[in-house]
Amino acid sequence: xxxxxxxxxxxxxxxxxxxxxxxxxxxxxxxxxxxxxxxxxxxxxxxxxxxxxxxxxxxxxxxxxxxxxxxxxxxxxxxxxxxxxxxxxxxxxxxxxxxxxxxxxxxxxxxxxxxxxxxxxxxxxxxxxxxxxxxxxxxxxxxxxxxxxxxxxxxxxxxxxxxxxxxxxxxxxxxxxxxxxxxxxxxxxxxxxxxxxxxxxxxxxxxxxxxxxxxxxxxxxxxxxxxxxxxxxxxxxxxxxxxxxxxxxxxxxxxxxxxxxxxxxxxxxxxxxxxxxxxxxxxxxxxxxxxxxxxxxxxxxxxxxxxxxxxxxxxxxxxxxxxxxxxxxxxxxxxxxxxxxxxxxxxxxxxxxxxxxxxxxxxxxxxxxxxxxxxxxxxxxxxxxxxxxxxxxxxxxxxxxxxxxxxxxxxxxxxxxxxxxxxxxxxxxxxxxxxxxxxxxxxxxxxxxxxxxxxxxxxxxxxxxxxxxxxxxxxxxxxxxxxxxxxxxxxxxxxxxxxxxxxx
Amino acid sequence: xxxxxxxxxxxxxxxxxxxxxxxxxxxxxxxxxxxxxxxxxxxxxxxxxxxxxxxxxxxxxxxxxxxxxxxxxxxxxxxxxxxxxxxxxxxxxxxxxxxxxxxxxxxxxxxxxxxxxxxxxxxxxxxxxxxxxxxxxxxxxxxxxxxxxxxxxxxxxxxxxxxxxxxxxxxxxxxxxxxxxxxxxxxxxxxxxxxxxxxxxxxxxxxxxxxxxxxxxxxxxxxxxxxxxxxxxxxxxxxxxxxxxxxxxxx
Numbered sequence: 001x002x003x004x005x006x007x008x009x010x011x012x013x014x015x016x017x018x019x020x021x022x023x024x025x026x027x028x029x030x031x032x033x034x035x036x037x038x039x040x041x042x043x044x045x046x047x048x049x050x051x052x053x054x055x056x057x058x059x060x061x062x063x064x065x066x067x068x069x070x071x072x073x074x075x076x077x078x079x080x081x082x083x084x085x086x087x088x089x090x091x092x093x094x095x096x097x098x099x100x101x102x103x104x105x106x107x108x109x110x111x112x113x114x115x116x117x118x119x120x121x122x123x124x125x126x127x128x129x130x131x132x133x134x135x136x137x138x139x140x141x142x143x144x145x146x147x148x149x150x151x152x153x154x155x156x157x158x159x160x161x162x163x164x165x166x167x168x169x170x171x172x173x174x175x176x177x178x179x180x181x182x183x184x185x186x187x188x189x190x191x192x193x194x195x196x197x198x199x200x201x202x203x204x205x206x207x208x209x210x211x212x213x214x215x216x217x218x219x220x221x222x223x224x225x226x227x228x229x230x231x232x233x234x235x236x237x238x239x240x241x242x243x244x245x246x247x248x249x250x251x252x253x254x255x256x257x258x259x260x261x262x263x264x265x266x267x268x269x270x271x272x273x274x275x276x277x278x279x280x281x282x283x284x285x286x287x288x289x290x291x292x293x294x295x296x297x298x299x300x301x302x303x304x305x306x307x308x309x310x311x312x313x314x315x316x317x318x319x320x321x322x323x324x325x326x327x328x329x330x331x332x333x334x335x336x337x338x339x340x341x342x343x344x345x346x347x348x349x350x351x352x353x354x355x356x357x358x359x360x361x362x363x364x365x366x367x368x369x370x371x372x373x374x375x376x377x378x379x380x381x382x383x384x385x386x387x388x389x390x391x392x393x394x395x396x397x398x399x400x401x402x403x404x405x406x407x408x409x410x411x412x413x414x415x416x417x418x419x420x421x422x423x424x425x426x427x428x429x430x431x432x433x434x435x436x437x438x439x440x441x442x443x444x445x446x447x448x449x450x451x452x453x454x455x456x457x458x459x460x461x462x463x464x465x466x467x468x469x470x471x472x473x474x475x476x477x478x479x480x481x482x483x484x485x486x487x488x489x490x491x492x493x494x495x496x497x498x499x500x501x502x503x504x
Numbered sequence: 505x506x507x508x509x510x511x512x513x514x515x516x517x518x519x520x521x522x523x524x525x526x527x528x529x530x531x532x533x534x535x536x537x538x539x540x541x542x543x544x545x546x547x548x549x550x551x552x553x554x555x556x557x558x559x560x561x562x563x564x565x566x567x568x569x570x571x572x573x574x575x576x577x578x579x580x581x582x583x584x585x586x587x588x589x590x591x592x593x594x595x596x597x598x599x600x601x602x603x604x605x606x607x608x609x610x611x612x613x614x615x616x617x618x619x620x621x622x623x624x625x626x627x628x629x630x631x632x633x634x635x636x637x638x639x640x641x642x643x644x645x646x647x648x649x650x651x652x653x654x655x656x657x658x659x660x661x662x663x664x665x666x667x668x669x670x671x672x673x674x675x676x677x678x679x680x681x682x683x684x685x686x687x688x689x690x691x692x693x694x695x696x697x698x699x700x701x702x703x704x705x706x707x708x709x710x711x712x713x714x715x716x717x718x719x720x721x722x723x724x725x726x727x728x729x730x731x732x733x734x735x736x737x738x739x740x741x742x743x744x745x746x747x748x749x750x751x752x753x754x755x
Contacts, residue, residue, distance in 0.1 A: 115739035
């Protein structure tokens with residue numbers, strides 16, 4: 001009690017005052033609280049959300065939220081110690097109704113190392129529950145508040161140093177549904193963006209420590225959705241059918257980086273700006289502050305991949321802020337047509353641009369030769385490269401695929417088939433099979449100018465890719481084994497050699 | 505309360521009697537004291553605090569030492585200490601703890617009683633902070649980001665392991681071991697750190713534990729490693745204990 005006493009008040013008088021206040025408030029309030037039906041909050045892992053509330057009267061909602069310090073992957077092959085609410089980043093979503101009384105039990109597990117607490121932005125009162133819930137490992141705090149105002153609110157740990165607690169994943173959201181309820185939709189998803197600061201660079205492997213200086217400088221290594229690079233891609237992609245309505249509860253935990261939240265390939269029908277009461281219609285990109293939220297509703301109309309991004313795009317392209325919604329259903333060309341691509345007519349005006357100074361590409365196999373080889377790789381072509389003895393470990397393989405998805409798939413397509421005439425294929429590619437080392441060279445140094453792959457002419461520009469030696473070797477081997485039916489063709493040491501040769 | 509106080513006094517007396525007995529004298533080191541740029545400054549203006557010369561125990565109290573204390577003062581055994589002074593998990597790890605590992609799951613009252621049995625007391629926060637500012641070669645290493653990063657790395661390691669043996673690393677410049685990287689430690693005035701006697705400060709300093717409010721009253725906001733110590737102490741009551749919470753004594 002004396003810890004809470006204010007300056008100028010003696011311990012005794014503050015205790016007496018607190019007791020008097022407690023008696024004054026508890027006496028009339030207790031009978032009302034007893035009449036409320038008790039509901040225990042169902043907690044589910046994101047991107048799932050607890051079910052829509054169909055109650056039409058207030059309840060007392062009991063929330064049992066654990067604090068868990070866990071080590072897990074922040075990117076394939078990269079581990080990090082997360083501090084979490086309920087074991088997940090973001091923390092488990094809490095869903096209550098306007099006017100409900102929330103009885104929150106925060107449990108700091110005995111195996112944890114650090115003190116934690118919770119500040120819910122849905123609380124009306126100083127600290128949002130922070131002072132009431134500050135607990136050391138092995139303790140539980142109970143805190144009750146009334147959800148006065150409907151909206152979508154961020155909650156987070158507010159223990160010093162607060163930036164570090166949030167940077168390690170201690171945030172989540174509480175939805176206070178309006179008393180009149182929310183319209184049913186086909187899918188509800190829960191996504192939060194957060195920035196992470198590791199001592200190693202983006203996707204450097206192994207266990208990474210928190211980098212205090214990067215956090216203070218607000219220079220994140222990762223900006224990701226739902227706590228990991230790839231948490232919402234590949235097999236983890238969100239799902240919907242064309243024509244189904246989707247509601248997404250989107251928030252930004254931060255601690256520092258706001259989001260220009262955008263879903264490539266759709267237009268938001270409604271955006272409840274900043275998670276509040278009113279909605280805007282037909283929105284492309286909505287700004288979400290750190291410690292803030294938005295509710296977006298949209299209906300995918302045609303099949304394909306919709307891509308969640310922070311439209312501050314190097315975060316999406318270089319720091320992991322990418323998610324996918326996989327949409328199935330019937331093609332509807334009247335809404336979304338297939339494209340037609342053709343060369344310009346021979347008499348079309350040339351650009352006055354300076355001609356490329358890049359030396360002519362090394363001789364490529366004649367069209368006929370390539371066609372003769374067909375799609376099946378020749379053993380001879382692959383065998384020319386000295387293959388490392390062992391097949392790649394599963395983790396390396398997973399990592400390689402992640403590197404591919406993040407760096408190659410946007411142009412060369414997820415299946416490696418490329419785009420005819422624009423981006424050369426990597427899968428079943430005669431060029432790749434015959435010259436895997438040159439492929440590594442291109443990844444390392446970039447390339448522009450003419451190129452013939454599987455008999456088709458290409459004349460584009462590929463920028464050098466900022467990847468580690470390990471990652472270049474891994475991704476080239478991945479393309480060889482998974483897309484060209486070949487063997488691993490090189491290792492990181494070889495790439496290091498090539499890099500050294502370049503800098504001479 | 506009255507009965508408990510009597511029992512505490514009895515324990516204290518028993519400890520004093522026992523101290524006449526023969527056991528290895530724990531090593532204390534003299535620290536010179538001086539002015540300290542504390543994360544919890546003396547006043548709202550962020551003035552340096554003055555730390556008087558004091559002696560600090562070279563090593564945290566070990567399981568072996570605490571077992572010997574409990575043998576001398578059975579009132580402080582697990583299940584014997586009054587609940588006002590010790591919670592249900594008090595000394596939960598003592599029976600199975602390695603002799604050379606620090607004692608954990610110890611309440612503030614028990615730690616204070618132990619120190620009294622050595623003719624000492626718990627260190628005050630500013631004394632602990634003064635000692636903990638030093639690394640192996642410098643009295644104040646806190647401006648060295650590499651050193652801070654080393655300390656922070658301990659917090660990055662998941663907390664599933666109990667503290668290992670005492671004294672595995674190099675001592676700091678004062679010859680003190682394990683102020684960082686092993687465990688949390690009680691301080692004598694943990695309970696008074698956040699009450700500001702100066703009403704000009706406005707908000708009580710307890711608010712520093714929370715969110716942006718901490719930025720108002722903290723003097724050294726970059727020292728995350730020390731801030732976490734403060735936050736932990738703020739989260740404790742005097743009968744609490746923890747799997748990584750131990751102590752050392754001062755005099």
